[in-house]
Amino acid sequence: MTAFATPPISPLRISFDPATATIEPTGPILTRRMSDLEGLFADQTEWRRSASGDDPVVYTVTSSPVPELDRELPQSITTILPGDCGGEFHMTKGHQHPDPQGEIYLGLTGVGGLLLFDGERTEWIDMAPGVIGYIPPHWAHRSVNVGDEPYRFLAVYPGRAGHDYQWVLDHGMGARALRSPNGYELAPYESA
Ligand SMILES: [Fe+2]
Known part of the structure; x- marks a missing residue:
């Protein structure tokens, strides 16, 4: 019998609906509106107008009950609603893991991009279902x-990785995804 340093949660069967991002059993649900995304979009005038106006929901994150604890492997489904702010596509805040550990995203619905930045290099992965x-x-x-x-993806990440949002405010993400005649284009990052 293996001895655990801390009691793990019980094995779980988790069902989810990719079309609605519902998870059963469900855990915490996070809603990010435009007003929650201060300092992230390049067009601050348009951001301020939107955030102080109808303040639309930009994305939601629905988690399973698996806790963000060391050795656990939490999951969540993020739904980013379509739209843009001054031509810059709706996006998540972005974060760095304070405890540097890998993570996987699985595309579920819609089309999106995974923008990655290590402080010097920028990478973009086109995301789609599968x-x-x-x-x-x-x-x-x-x-x-x-x-x-709606663009949806499932995230699976180490429970102790953590989320550092300030890192992105301090360093940017290396590029911005802007609406273009062909769909989108990546533009060099300029601070908001
Ligand atoms: Fe992450």
């Missing part, structure tokens, strides 16, 4: 909806 994006340790990551329907 695509796994691998995030290595030490790479900050942000997801972007570049389509016209």
Whole structure:
């Protein structure tokens, strides 16, 4: 019999609906509105107008009950609603893992991008249903909806990795995804 340093949670059967991002049994649900994304979009005038106006939901994160604890492997489904702010596509805040550990994203619905930045290099992975994006340790990551329907992905990550959002405010993400005649284009990062 293996001795555990801390009692693990019980094995779980978790069902989810990719079309609605519902998870059963469910855990915490996070909603990020435009007003929660201060300092992230390049067009601050448009951001302020939107955040102080209808303040739309930009994305939600629905988690399973697996806790963010060392040795556990939590999961969540993020839904980024379609739209843009001053031509810059709806996106997540982006974060770095304070405890550098890898993570995987699996595309579920819609089309999006996984933007990665290690402080020097920028990478972009086109995401779609059935695509796994691998995030290595030490790479900050942000997801972007570049389509016209909800972009959803499943994330699976080490429970002790943590989320450092300030890192992105301090360092940027190396590039921005802007609406273009062909869909999207990546533009060099300029601070907001
Ligand atoms: Fe992460």
